[in-house]
Amino acid sequence: MKHWRGIWMIMLTLVVLTSCGEEEKVRVLPLMGQYDVVYKTVDGVDVADTVYPTIPAFSYINQDSTLVTSKSMKGKVWVADFFFSTCPTICPTMTTQMKRLQAMTKDLEDDLQFISFSINPRHDQPSILRRYIKHHGIEANNWQFLTGDEKATHELGVKSFLVHVASDEEAEGGYAHSPAFTLVDKEGIVRGVYIGTDTKDVDRLEKDLRKLLKYEYGVDGSK
Secondary structure, three states: OHHHHHHHHHHHHHHHHHHHOOOOOOOOOOOOOOOEEEEEEEOOEEEEEEEOOOOOOOEEEEOOOOEEEHHHHOOOEEEEEEEOOOOOOOHHHHHHHHHHHHHHOHHHOOOEEEEEEEOOOOOOOHHHHHHHHHHOOOOOOOEEEEEOOHHHHHHHHHHHOOOOEEEOOOOHHHEEEOOEEEEEOOOOOEEEEEEOOOHHHHHHHHHHHHHHHHHHHOOOOOO
């Protein structure tokens, strides 16, 4: 009897703590990145709040020589990758898969933004990016190809988008990077990392981004 009374008291305490804290948003996908725990007092009760990192402010030039900043992504869910136009290995496959994903999610164009960051901006100037887009037959209103500071881009990939990016003289093309597609929510929090050269994993990304938009933001896609 004492055993069950103890369990009941624990459950009651959890209910009280939950009701005293702020209402938690329903999350259908995990929040990723190294988080901090912040303690605050709500109605006299100490409540632990987990704070996840968000993508920091950035500023780039796109394929049309237009300034694009992180503020431009406001109200959008993003899918991002890191590439370079002269990549002789995984980048063409990644671009093909991203193109396929963009076509599959055409019905979500108003709520979904694709971003490809060049990791070799010294070469990948806007004219080169336009040539790359034309070569791959890309016709998308919601896909930006961005070029900017190389060091800052590499740090952004590693620290914020959870993607391996580095200059490497021994790697083909002079750069080493993972084939990752990163899913970012409207708050700028990473919600998933996928293998951008794997068709099945890109299909999983499509399902996840639809789930994210539908259940967390009330956007019901056609599928």
